[in-house]
Amino acid sequence: MKLSRRKFLTLGGGALILVLIPKGIETSLAGTAPETAPSPIGDWTKEWEKHYWGFAVDTTKCIGCGRCVVACKVENRLPPEPEFTRTWVERYVILEDGEVLVDSPEAGMHGFKDEVANARLRGREIRRSFFVPKLCNQCDDPPCVQVCPVAATHRTADGVVLVDRKRCIGCRYCIQACPYGARYLDPEERVADKCTWCYHRIAQGMKPACVEVCPVGARIFGDFKDPESPVRQVLRKFSVGVLKPDLGTKPKVYYIGLQSGVR
Amino acid sequence: MTPHLRLALILVVVPVLVVIGLPWALRGLPVAASETYPWSLVPRTFGENGYYRGSNVGEWTSIAPRFAGDVAVCNTCHQGQFSSWSGGAHKVISCQTCHGTRANHVLGKPDPRPASPELAPLVAMPPIELCSTCHDARVVGRPVGFPQVNPETHAGKTACTLCHSPHNPQPGGRR
Numbered sequence: 001m002k003l004s005r006r007k008f009l010t011l012g013g014g015a016l017i018l019v020l021i022p023k024g025i026e027t028s029l030a031g032t033a034p035e036t037a038p039s040p041i042g043d044w045t046k047e048w049e050k051h052y053w054g055f056a057v058d059t060t061k062c063i064g065c066g067r068c069v070v071a072c073k074v075e076n077r078l079p080p081e082p083e084f085t086r087t088w089v090e091r092y093v094i095l096e097d098g099e100v101l102v103d104s105p106e107a108g109m110h111g112f113k114d115e116v117a118n119a120r121l122r123g124r125e126i127r128r129s130f131f132v133p134k135l136c137n138q139c140d141d142p143p144c145v146q147v148c149p150v151a152a153t154h155r156t157a158d159g160v161v162l163v164d165r166k167r168c169i170g171c172r173y174c175i176q177a178c179p180y181g182a183r184y185l186d187p188e189e190r191v192a193d194k195c196t197w198c199y200h201r202i203a204q205g206m207k208p209a210c211v212e213v214c215p216v217g218a219r220i221f222g223d224f225k226d227p228e229s230p231v232r233q234v235l236r237k238f239s240v241g242v243l244k245p246d247l248g249t250k251p252k253v254y255y256i257g258l259q260s261g262v263r
Numbered sequence: 264m265t266p267h268l269r270l271a272l273i274l275v276v277v278p279v280l281v282v283i284g285l286p287w288a289l290r291g292l293p294v295a296a297s298e299t300y301p302w303s304l305v306p307r308t309f310g311e312n313g314y315y316r317g318s319n320v321g322e323w324t325s326i327a328p329r330f331a332g333d334v335a336v337c338n339t340c341h342q343g344q345f346s347s348w349s350g351g352a353h354k355v356i357s358c359q360t361c362h363g364t365r366a367n368h369v370l371g372k373p374d375p376r377p378a379s380p381e382l383a384p385l386v387a388m389p390p391i392e393l394c395s396t397c398h399d400a401r402v403v404g405r406p407v408g409f410p411q412v413n414p415e416t417h418a419g420k421t422a423c424t425l426c427h428s429p430h431n432p433q434p435g436g437r438r
Contacts, residue, residue, distance in 0.1 A: 002266060003273070012277065044324045045312055063405045065396045067360055073382055074364055075329050080379035091404045109381070112402050113395070121403075129404040154315035164319040166298075167306075196323060203324040206332030213330070215356040215397060216409075 044203050048158040053138070053197060053252075054231035055208075056220040056240065060257040062131040064089055068210035068219060069109035075198060075209035082106035084184050086195035087135040087210055092262060096125040100261060108133075132262055133219060135210070136161065136182040136195035137243065137251030144174035144183065144194075153192065159252060160199055165191045179247050197221070329364040329375060336369055344430050351431030352410075361385040361393070361429065390422040393429070 041047070072087050073080065089108030093101040101120050105112065108131075142161050145153050152167035153174055163174075168191035175183040175192060183194040198208035202221070206212070211221045222229030234240065234254065241258035242251045255262075264272075285301045298306045298318065311317030337358050338345040348354055359365050363384025367374045377383045385393045391414050400411035418426070428436045 003270065008273070015277070015281070041324060043321070045317070045320055048320075060406055063397055063409055064402065067385070067396070070382055071330065071359075074377065076326075077378075080381055093403060111396055112404060113399065126403065130406070131404050151309075151315045154313060154319070156320060157312065162319060162323055164316050165322075166319070167316055198328075199323045200326035201328050201330075201332065204328065204332065206328060206330075209330045212332075212357050213360040215360050217355060 041203055045157070047203075048156060050225060051158040051202075052224040053159050053202060054222055054224045054229075054235075055135070055138070055197060055253045056222075056231050056234040056256060057133050057253060058218045058220065058234075058256040059130050059132050059259070059262075061216045062089065062133055062218040063216055064091060064108060064112045064131040065215065066108040066111045067213045067215065068133060069107050071209040071213040072195070073109070075201075076196075078193075079187055081187075082109050084187060084193075085109070086182075086193065087133065090132045090134060091129065092132060092259065093121070093129040094127045094259075095121070096127045099124075128259075130257075130259065132255070133210075134180065134182070134243075135253060136197070137180055137249070137253045138195075138197060140250035140252065141248060143177040143179065143247075143249060144192075147173040147177040149173065156199075160197055160202075161194070162196055162199060163192050163194060165189060165193075168192050179244055179249065180251070328366045330359050331364075331366045331369050334358045337365075347428065347437040348430040351428075351433060351436050353430060353432055359384075390424045390429075391420070394423045394427075 066089055069082075069085060069087055069089060072078065073085065076086060078084055078086065085107040087107075088104050089112075090102055090104045091108075091112055093103075095101070103112075103120075112131075138155075138160050140155075140159070142153075142155060145155055145161060149171060150167050150169055152164040152169070153161060154164070155161050165186075170185060170190040170192065172185060172192065175185060178194075183192050185191070186193045198206070198210075201208055207221050208219075211219045220230045220234055222231035222233075224231060226232065231254070234256065238256045240254040240256055242254060243258075244251070244263055281302075298308070298316075300307065306316040306318070308317035309315070312320065334357050348358070361384060363377070363386070364374045380387075385396060388396075395414055398411050398414075400413045402411075405411060414423075423429075426434050431437050
C-alpha cells in the first residue's frame, strides 16, 4: 500500500475533524456555570448517605404573604418574572355552594392583596379558605427522571432530584411528566429548572431559603435520618397528606391539614 | 524507509497522538470541554454515583448562599434590635424575612443588589405596605386568629411604626 503525502494529510485531517466534532457539540451545549464560591464543604458525595431530607408544609399556618417565592428567586438567581418560579402559593376558596376557587396571582410573590377573589366570589358565602404553598416534591419515584432522554435529571443519595444544566437539551419531557407542575424551562439557558430544596444550602447545614424567611413557620425542613429533626416531629405529631398519592410518585413534601381536593 | 515501516509508523503514531496527545492538549480548556473524553460525548464522571454525570452534584453544592444560615450571628453587632426582637411576638420571624439577604453582610462583604425592584427586601417598602404584607385583614384566606387589621380603618395613613416597633410589635414594645 502506497500512501501519498496528499492522501496522508487528507486522511489525517479527516480523522482529526471526526474527533473534534463531538468536542465542539459538547462545548456548545454546555450552559454557563452558576455563580459559585469556594465551597466550605468538600466532596458532598462522601457525606450524603448520612442524610435523607424531607419537607413539610403547614397549610393551617400559611398566610399567603409570598415572601418564600421572592426569597427563592433571590437565593437561586431566578428570572424576576413570576412565571419562572420554583415555588408558588395557591389560594383555595371553598364556597358554601360547593364551588372551589383557586388562584395564584403572579405565583403569589406579591401576596394576595388584590380583590380578584372578591370579584369572583360575587357576594357568595365562603365556607373555608386557605393557602397551599407548592414546590418540588423530590419524589422517591420521580417520573421526570424516568423520561429524561439524556440522563440530565437524577436523584441524589440524600433524596433530592437535580437537573444537570450542562447536559439538559431542553426537550421539556420532564416538564410534561411532572404531575405537580414543578418544572419550567429556563428562558435564558433553555434548560429545565426546578426547586432543589436549596441543595447548596442544605449541604452546608442551612435551611432552604423559603423555610428561612417564612414568618409563620408554615414551611418545615429537616433530615429523616435525624430523630430530632423538625420533619420527623411533624410526622410524629400531625396527620399529614401528600399531593396525588395515587400516582405512586412517592412525594416527600408532607402537608399538614391537607384538604381533600387539593391537588 | 521501506513502505512497510512507514505504514507501521503511521498506524502507531497517529493513534497514540489521538488517544494521548489530544486529551493532553485539551486539559487546559474549560470544564465543559475537558469533562468528556475527546472521542465521546459521555462525561468522565458519568456513572460515578448513578446513571448521571457525577460532577453535577458538586456544581449544585458549590453555589454561594445569599441568605445567611443562622440569624443568631446578628446578635454579635445588633444587640439592641436583637434583644427587642427576641422578647416579642415577631421572634418567630427571621431577620432576613424583612431585611433581605445577609450572607455576604455577615462575611463583611456587600450583599448583591436585588435584580429587580420586585425582589427588594420588605424594609425597602413604606411601613404600611410592609406590615400589610402579613397583617391586611382584607385578604381572604388567612388562618383564623392570625393578628390582622384593616389598615384604612385601623390608623388611616399613619405609619404603623408610630405605635408599633417592627422588632417587638406590641404597643409599647421595646424598639
